[in-house]
Structure formats: structure tokens, C-alpha cells
Amino acid sequence: MKLILKLSGKIFDEEDPQKLLTLKEVVKELVNEGNRVGIVTGGGSTARKYISLARKMGSNEAYLDLLGIWASRLNAYLVVFSLNDLAYMKVPESLEDFIQAWSYGKVVVTGGFQPGQSTAAVSALVAEASNADLLIIATNVDGVYDRDPRIYKDARLLTKINTEKLKEILEGTQSVKAGTYELLDPMAIKIVERSKIKVIVMNYNKLGKLKDIIAGKEISTLVEPE
Amino acid sequence: MKLILKLSGKIFDEEDPQKLLTLKEVVKELVNEGNRVGIVTGGGSTARKYISLARKMGSNEAYLDLLGIWASRLNAYLVVFSLNDLAYMKVPESLEDFIQAWSYGKVVVTGGFQPGQSTAAVSALVAEASNADLLIIATNVDGVYDRDPRIYKDARLLTKINTEKLKEILEGTQSVKAGTYELLDPMAIKIVERSKIKVIVMNYNKLGKLKDIIAGKEISTLVEPE
Amino acid sequence: MKLILKLSGKIFDEEDPQKLLTLKEVVKELVNEGNRVGIVTGGGSTARKYISLARKMGSNEAYLDLLGIWASRLNAYLVVFSLNDLAYMKVPESLEDFIQAWSYGKVVVTGGFQPGQSTAAVSALVAEASNADLLIIATNVDGVYDRDPRIYKDARLLTKINTEKLKEILEGTQSVKAGTYELLDPMAIKIVERSKIKVIVMNYNKLGKLKDIIAGKEISTLVEPE
Amino acid sequence: MKLILKLSGKIFDEEDPQKLLTLKEVVKELVNEGNRVGIVTGGGSTARKYISLARKMGSNEAYLDLLGIWASRLNAYLVVFSLNDLAYMKVPESLEDFIQAWSYGKVVVTGGFQPGQSTAAVSALVAEASNADLLIIATNVDGVYDRDPRIYKDARLLTKINTEKLKEILEGTQSVKAGTYELLDPMAIKIVERSKIKVIVMNYNKLGKLKDIIAGKEISTLVEPE
Amino acid sequence: MKLILKLSGKIFDEEDPQKLLTLKEVVKELVNEGNRVGIVTGGGSTARKYISLARKMGSNEAYLDLLGIWASRLNAYLVVFSLNDLAYMKVPESLEDFIQAWSYGKVVVTGGFQPGQSTAAVSALVAEASNADLLIIATNVDGVYDRDPRIYKDARLLTKINTEKLKEILEGTQSVKAGTYELLDPMAIKIVERSKIKVIVMNYNKLGKLKDIIAGKEISTLVEPE
Amino acid sequence: MKLILKLSGKIFDEEDPQKLLTLKEVVKELVNEGNRVGIVTGGGSTARKYISLARKMGSNEAYLDLLGIWASRLNAYLVVFSLNDLAYMKVPESLEDFIQAWSYGKVVVTGGFQPGQSTAAVSALVAEASNADLLIIATNVDGVYDRDPRIYKDARLLTKINTEKLKEILEGTQSVKAGTYELLDPMAIKIVERSKIKVIVMNYNKLGKLKDIIAGKEISTLVEPE
Numbered sequence A, B, C, D, E, F: 001m002k003l004i005l006k007l008s009g010k011i012f013d014e015e016d017p018q019k020l021l022t023l024k025e026v027v028k029e030l031v032n033e034g035n036r037v038g039i040v041t042g043g044g045s046t047a048r049k050y051i052s053l054a055r056k057m058g059s060n061e062a063y064l065d066l067l068g069i070w071a072s073r074l075n076a077y078l079v080v081f082s083l084n085d086l087a088y089m090k091v092p093e094s095l096e097d098f099i100q101a102w103s104y105g106k107v108v109v110t111g112g113f114q115p116g117q118s119t120a121a122v123s124a125l126v127a128e129a130s131n132a133d134l135l136i137i138a139t140n141v142d143g144v145y146d147r148d149p150r151i152y153k154d155a156r157l158l159t160k161i162n163t164e165k166l167k168e169i170l171e172g173t174q175s176v177k178a179g180t181y182e183l184l185d186p187m188a189i190k191i192v193e194r195s196k197i198k199v200i201v202m203n204y205n206k207l208g209k210l211k212d213i214i215a216g217k218e219i220s221t222l223v224e225p226e
Helices: A017-032 A044-056 A061-086 A095-102 A119-129 A163-176 A186-194 A204-214 B017-032 B044-056 B061-086 B095-102 B119-129 B163-176 B186-194 B204-214 C017-032 C044-056 C061-086 C095-102 C119-129 C163-176 C186-194 C204-214 D017-032 D044-056 D061-086 D095-102 D119-129 D163-176 D186-194 D204-214 E017-032 E044-056 E061-086 E095-102 E119-129 E163-176 E186-194 E204-214 F017-032 F044-056 F061-086 F095-102 F119-129 F163-176 F186-194 F204-214
Strands: A002-007 A036-041 A108-110 A134-139 A160-162 A199-203 A221-224 B002-007 B036-041 B108-110 B134-139 B160-162 B199-203 B221-224 C002-007 C036-041 C108-110 C134-139 C160-162 C198-203 C221-224 D002-007 D036-041 D108-110 D134-139 D160-162 D199-203 D221-224 E002-007 E036-041 E108-110 E134-139 E160-162 E198-203 E221-224 F002-007 F036-041 F108-110 F134-139 F160-162 F199-203 F221-224
Touching (some): A002 A017, A002 A119, A017 D044, A044 D017, A061 B119, A061 D044, A095 A108, A095 A119, A095 B061, A163 A186, A163 A221, B002 B119, B017 B036, B044 B061, B044 C061, B119 B186, B163 B186, B163 B221, C017 C204, C095 C119, C119 F061, D061 E095, D119 D134, D119 D186, D119 E061, D160 D163, E002 E119, E017 E204, E036 E119, E160 E163, F002 F017, F017 F061, F036 F095, F036 F119, F061 F108, F095 F108, F163 F221
Parallel strands (some): A036 A108, A134 A199, A160 A221, B002 B036, C134 C198, D002 D036, D134 D199, D160 D221, E002 E036, E002 E134, E160 E221, F002 F036, F134 F199
Antiparallel strands (some): A199 A221, B199 B221, F199 F221
């Protein structure tokens, strides 16, 4: 099985070595069982810090995005160095780099690729180019809810939806406050749909149970491409 | 003045050296007058030929896009070699490559960057990163029409619209037949809007009058970011 | 066994996915049996189209050759993407790149390397650097004839010749019309002779019988280095 | 005049856009007056955060240093993007990269180069390779003191010392607590001595007065190579 | 077992193919037994020739060091080409290059990395980054002596010392004549100490008995990090 | 005026800094007068030493050539570092690298490019790609003689010949002893002829009079493409 795991930048903000060691263990186990694993890291608070500083200095949007990308690559190197021998030791800087890196058979860890595109879009591109069976989005909530769970007490987790439905929910949410609800953006959804990639949205605090989640035994949301 | 010129792949399909020599002349003149010029080339029929062949062989969507990108780079090298001393002699393969190339002061010519994104989106990214004053989309029609001019005899050319209006038109057109009406895609529009980039849509058969078009003296469509 | 397969650009001009799928099958089989395979692709009609256009625009010979090389690389990517996991995912751009790529153990596909040299010469260089046991030239005729088979009805296919004899024939043919009879050029022959590389000239329409040809059971020409 | 400016990572920790805009202004002015400027950035708290996290996960010392280096490169990109057209748009990753970048005539900004070596050593190497007239170490104190000014109230700033004297002071200080007093390490001093590079240690809060400091009109320490 | 072997440039000065073939045999045997091997080559007389010539022409110290580094890379390529399939076919030019090269599982051969640092320091860095069990320094004497064996007849070989003791001896020797007694320099010792790397100093004329030396059955010096 | 200067490797074998300083002076003068200069360096005795050693170890011909190429690059770096600010600070490793390097406006120095081809062929390729007005071959004789001047006392220097005549002479000479009379090989002549490049063969001991030689006032041989 080939799977791409997208890690929210928030997991790095917690500065909790235990969570990253859990990640390492689960990746090691997956690899030992014969699976191929790719990882995409978000930029988190490091990205926000540098973007905010540069914005005050008047940088253009492309440069701001590039700072966020370099921050996400720093997170990627943190994962690379923790995986050590399991990992391809360089963080690819474009999809073409990724494709070449992937062909060596190791775990490939990548941050962002280019301005104007989220790391979620990167993870969808990477899943498509590697013919992945599954794209896993690990974030700080348990899955996709019918409304924003941070606002509505009665928000309900959806265990299975299709991309059409996801777009509806995201558009609703985004109209509330742009950028605060990170999941799949339009480009990511376009890729997922055109290549029929199955997506699971899960909580990164449950990475230790990743295999149960893949098997459908633990809470998460399965997003099916329309 | 800094301007980015996006050339439809169709101009290469015509195999007409005169059109490319006209391009060379107008670029030379612009550079001699102190302007900076960047060029983005589409893939045209060469791209379609390779994509079609690979699709029949079962390639994934990312690989198909990459073949189209390599074809667009071949078109870019054709322009580079015709510009000779005016040009940066390597075709950048990512936005980061472009930014570095651009800083040397030469005309930079680029094809596509990455799967899942049109060369129109590339031209918007390149315009943003180079702080361009103007993005010129040179295609095989005179500008943006209120409906598809190849279907409707009474289609009317719009001399000035905003991006909101453009989106409406494009959505209408695309619902007719996806991919046949190439202009700005959603990602390109997002970039153009967030960085307030002025866009002109013009006919590449009028490249010899580019300066008149920029001055608003020749027919074309000015698209203003909303 | 290590073998280098040189594919005439004409196989790509036919736009026949079946021929390339046959190539894929035979390469897969060879690899599964423990052989190492390298592939060199010619530029074909795509190369000729771009060269012709640039020539009319006044490009120098080095630039014309480079356009041909970039076209041959586009053909190489088509093969790379069809081979997918079997292949090294980047087309090497020099012999040093090739040597590095080759050491990873995958099928390496390359187009041209540099101006002033044919892809046949590239295939000889690649065969030498990889210590190949065999260089196979797959073209649109069944082998080497004693005279040009397209002109002389009674041309006779030679099943075995040495490089001295080959040079005589090629010089005779080339004096008729330069460039129309593509096989081994002087540089390729020099390499083949200095490193004693065995060469087979065969028809690419018989790629499905490649193993029989190697075993000497199917029609082709064996060229032995003098 | 050619000068290399080493910025302590602490200037980035302050997240004060004004300080970096002052840097930009002074660099611009120096460049406009015909000087060449190179900048080396430390890693600061971003480096410490990632190193600390990786250390808890058991990374080896080389990897820890590399995380610090990548953090310093992120600081370097922040400076690059603020300088925009003045700067070479890529952060060099080795001294050989730097030498090539430097030859284009732009301001070159670099972070760390390799494990086992401080960014102070990098700045000395860069000063040597660029035949710099002056190496400026901008840190969070006004210069070199005869004892650690954070401990001893009566510490006295030295306006002029030689490298022999500097080594004595640093050895004394380092015996108190390694790593807390960042200036020139042994490798940096070795380079400075062998190439007779003049060094000024100054406070980065006085970057706006850099020209006065170079002229000896503002407080700082001049370190002369022995 | 992972081991890094540092070859003095003097072994190349002897122009004795037999010594390099012995090296090849012992590396092959080590690899076949499941060990990982990295090799670092000094520059030898080729380095000295180019440095001397450039010094007379007035090059700066950084450029002189770079010529020595390029000479050491030439020695490295000689080893790479003799190892052929066993080796990674490119000589890394920085520690980051090395780390990536090392992850492919082949023998990696490297020369110098950067000015201001000896190839001994490179070998220590490489040992640290690859988590090596052992760093072997192969030179033209049998190990570390209590005084310079070329001056003092009664110099005694030390079979086991710690790095503190080594520093004392080297400082003593270096005060006699800088640069003539090549072993571990201060940077190399710093790395060896901070990462607790075990070092063996041996005679390259005994490479054929390398396994005995590692097992402690042949004469050499074991240096233990303090 | 654009000129490419090919330096025989023998000039480096002499280890005479004065000759290289003369080279520097003449290049500086040419550049200051507005000319563009490219330099190609042979491998000389360093190349022969490494090739001979590797041949005894059984390397294949491609690897032997590569060692010669790396030796020629070492000579190229020696020239680069002596030219310092005048030069592009990296030695290109292929013609594509060269083309890019050349476009920056500095003096570009290159060694060999690829196995199977002499540095004379490299100089012809480089002259073609840069649209050079003149290719100067600086060797250890005063020009082309009607027979080998080292054998025949009465050999006569030819002040002007065409490439047809040159081929005759070289074939005659080469039949005596291959490889001892280095000038233009068949590939170099092919390039020179197809792009009508004027060639001057001169003695590198007269580099100080290069401008007189170009003006036809000093002894040398002008080779005109047929």
C-alpha cells in the first residue's frame, strides 16, 4: 500500500517530542510491513512568525508564501532527521524533485512547493504522482464536521462524505473566517477528484492508532472523490 | 516597467518564424527602452500529442501534466534561442528558479512549473513574484468576449472588465466545453486578485503592436483585479 | 547482462501506444530476469519541427542541436513515465549524470547530451560507461544492408559485419544523401571500436522479439568492433 | 569597499520589522555608494527551538547542527526578500555557492554552511573568499568587554584589541559557561588571522549608524588580526 | 558496522596501482560482510603543486584551499572509478551532499568540503553524520608516536591514547613545524569528542590487514574520545 | 569581438606562474577593450598521471576520459582563481552549463565536457555556441607545419591553410604516432567547418603578443574553414 500523510503545522507548534516519536514508530511499522510512505509537513507557527514579520516589511505575496514554504521545509527536515535511515535525506523542493526522490524507495518528506498553493494541495499532488492508495490529512480535530466545531457545540463529525459535500461545508466555513479551517483547498480537491484519491481526515493526536484508522476501526472522516 | 507576457501554445503550432521574429523585435525594443520582460509559453499541439499518447498508455494525471510541461519548456527554449543575448539561457523549472533567474536582469522565458496548474497560473505567479506592472495574455482571439465568439456570431469584445465579471464569463463558457477556452483559470485569478495585477488579454497576431495595446490604442481587453 | 537500447526517433513519430507498450513489456521482462537496461531516444519529427523553425529564425548550429536534444528528452520522458517504477525518474542531461543515475539500479532513459553529436554516439558512450555487453540500435529497417534498401530493390541484409565494413557502407550511403540513413556515426564507431562493444541493428517493429534477436534467432545485423 | 556583515540570530528573535528595515536602508545606501556587501545570519531562537526538539528525539550532533543551519537560512531568506532587487535571490549553501553568487555583483545573504562550525566562522570564511576589507559582527552588546558585561558591572568596553587578546578574553568567558557569549570562535579567529581581516564588533541596535561605526565615530570594538 | 576511512593524500603520490587495488579488495570484502564504508581522500602532491603555483600568482587563502580541495576530489574520483559498482558515482561537495549520497547504501568517497578545514576534519564530520562506529585514519606511519618519529629515533608508538593526550602530542609537534605532521586537527578532535567517535590511526601500507587492525591484532593506535 | 582561447595542458605542466600571469594580463586587456573571452584548458600531465594509474587498475575508457576531464577542470580552476573578479567562478561541466555561464558577461573557463571528445572539440563547440569570431589554439609550437617539426628539421610553418589541408596534414601525422600531435581532431574540424569559425594556431609562449597575433603581425597559422 502507498500512502501519503499530511501533517498539520500545528503538530510542530506543540514542541512535543513524544508526538514526533510516535510518528516515527508508526512510519517504521508501516514501512516494515512493506508499505510506501510519503509525508507532507505544514508550516505552523514558524511560518506565521516569518510571514507576519515580512508582511510588516512590505514583502510581496509570493515572497510571503516562500517564507512559509521554507518554514514548512524546516519542519520537514525535523521529521527527516528523526526518521534517519528510513528517510530520503533531502527535502524535495518541487513535485519533479519529489518524483525522483520517491523512486529510491525511502520515505520522502516534503514541505511546501510553491507560492499560491497550500501544503494540502502539495499532499494531493504528491498522492497523485506517487499513485497513492490513500491520502491522510492529520490535523488537530477528529475529522470533518457538519459545521465548525469550535463555534457550534452541536457540530457533528461526519464519518464518510464525498468531495461535493466537503466543498459545500468548506465554503460555508470559509465564509465565516478565511484560512482558519485548514483542510483541503479547491486545488487539492480538484486533484483528488481527477485522480480518484481516497482521503482520510484524522486527528494527529491519534497517529499511534493510524493503522486502526486506516482499517476504519477508529474515529475519522473518509472523504471519497466524486 | 515590468511586464510578463504569456504566449498561448497555439503561436508555436503555426510554425511561422515570422511571428516569433516579431516577438523578438518587440521584446528587444521593450528591453532597450528600459523595461523588464518575462515570458511564459504554453505547450500547444506538441503538449497535446505527447499527453494523448501517454494517456493511451495509462499514465497517471501527474505524468500527463509533466509531459505537457516539458513540451511547454521546449517552446520556451525556442524563444530563448531566438532571443539569444537578451535572454537568460536556461528555462526555469520552478518559481524559485524563476525568481533567481529574474534577478540577473535578462529576459526570462519559462514554460510550465508543476502538474495541476495551467501556464496561465504560472504567468500570474511569475507576475506576482517579479512585482510586474502588467500581465499580458496573448492568445488567438482579440480579447475577452461576453460569450464564446467561435459559437456566437454576435459575441461582443469587452474592452474592460473586472475579475469578478471574468469569472462569470469563464464559468459560463467552461460549462459549454471544458478546456477549449483557455484564459485565466481560478488559480490565476486568485493570484491576480490578491496582488492586484492588471491583466491585458490580446491577440498574438498583434504582437507587433504590443506597445499600442499597452497604451490602450489597439483592441484588447483590460482585466482589472477586484 | 547489461544492454543499451537506442530507439530511433521514428518510433515516436508513429504515435502508436502499442509499440511503446511492447517496449515496456520487453524491458520489464529483461529486468525481471536480472538484466540491466539503458535506453537512448532519438528526437524524431518533433526535433525536426523545432530545428526547422529555429533555422528559419537564424539560430546558430549549437542552438539548433540543443532544440533537437530537448525534443529527444521529451521522447525520453514519455518512455520514463510509461516505465514508471522500473525507471529512474529523471532524464540525465550529460554522461556524468547518466553514470550517477545508472548506479541506482533502475532503467535509465536518456535523450541527447550535447551539440555536435548524434544520439547514436550518445548510445555508444552510454554503453561504454556502463560496461554494457551489448548495444542495440532499433530503427525502421531490419538491419544493415549492402546498399540503401529504399533505393535499391536488390539490397541485401547483412547478418554479420565488422565496423570497418560498416564504415565503408555508411560512407557510400551518406554520399548519396546526408542524414537520411541514420545508424552509427564516426564518433559512435570510434567508441564502439575502442571499447570492443558488440552492436546489433534491428527493426523497432520487432521489439517484441528482442530476446530472440539477442539470441540470434531473428533477423538483424550483428556489428562486431574491429 | 567590500564588507561582510554578520548578524546575530538575536536580531530576528526580536521580531521587530523596524530593525530589519533599518538594515535594508543602510545596506541600500552602502551599495549605492559603490560598496559590496555580504550578510551572514545566525539562527537565533528558531534554531534553538528545533535543535532542542530534535535533541529530545535523539538526533546526532550533525543533524542538530543542520537544523540550526536551516533555521539560519530561514533568517537569511527573510533578509533576502526584504532586500528584493538588491539581493542575490538564493541563499548559498556552501562557500563554493557563495563565491559563485558573489561574482554576480549583488548583495549575497547566507546562513550557516556546515555542521561543526559557527555562523561566525562562516562570516570569516566569506570575508576571506571575497577579499573583504572588513568583517562586521553585529550582536546584542556594544563590542568586546574585558569581562562578561552581563555578570560584571564594572566590565569595560575595549575599543581596540588584537586577536591574541580576544582569544584570552573568550577563553576566560567560555570557561564560565560555554556558548553564552557568541563572538568569534577559534576557527573564525584562525581565518581572520591567516588572511589579516580587520573585524569590528558592534551592537545591531546601532545598524543605522553603521557608517559612523566604520569611520570610528561611534562606539564599537576594532579587532585587529595578529 | 559503519566505518569511515580517511586516506592520506600520500597514498596517491606513490602512483602504485597495487595499493589502490588492495584498498578495493578490502572495501569489497567489508561491504560483502554487511558493513557500510565511507572514504575521505586527502589532496597529496597534486594539491601541493596547484596551491604552490596559485600562491605565486597571488591567490587568496580561500582559493588556495579550494584548489587543494579540487585536487582531493580528483583523488576521490580515482577511488570511485576503481570501486565502480560498489561506489556512489559522484563525489559529494559538502556534508549535506554526503548525507544524501550515504543514504543510498553505496560506498561514498569524498575529498575536501570547504576552505579552512582539513580532510581530517571532513572525515570526522562524515563519521559523525553517518553515525559511524569507527573512524580510521590511514597515513604513512604506523600510528601515533610520543614524539615525531622522523626526528627522534627513540619515538615510541602508542597503542592506545585519549584525545586529551593526542592534543598534547600534536601541539608539541606542531610547534616544531606546522603542517608537516598530519593527523587530527583541532576541529576534527572537537567533533570526535562531542560525538564520542572511536578513532584508529594506521599505516596505509597495511590496508590489506585492515580487518586485523580493527580487531586489534595488528599494530596501530586507538584514540579514544575524552 | 568574441574569442575562445584553447590552452594546451602543457602550459600547466611547466608550473611557471609567469606564463599564467601573462595570460591574466592579456585577458584583462582584451576584456577592458570590450571583447568577450572564453578559455578552454587541457589536462596535461596531471591528466596523464591519473589516467595511467587508473588504466593499470583496469578502469574502462569512459572512466579514464573522465579522470582526464577532472584534471582539466583542476587546471581550469587554477585559471579561474587567478582571474578572480574577471571570471565566472564555476567551471561549467557541459555545453549547456557553458551557455548559461557565458550569458552573465564574465570570462568563462572550462575544462573537458565528456568522454570520447578532446578539449579541442570542446573549444570548437564553445566557439560555436557563443557565436565567437575567433578560436585560438595555444600550444607548444608556433603553428601548423607541413610535417611534424619534431621529426623533420625542414618542416615549414604554414601561415594560412584551410581545414581540408589541415585534415590531410593531421592524418599524415597521426599515422606516425596517434595522439602525440594535438591540434584539432575530426569532431573539432566538423564543428569549425559547419559554423565557419576562423581558427588561429599559436604558441602559448607568445600569449603576451596575442593581440599582434590576432592582427596578423606575429607568427602563427590561420586555419580557414572550408
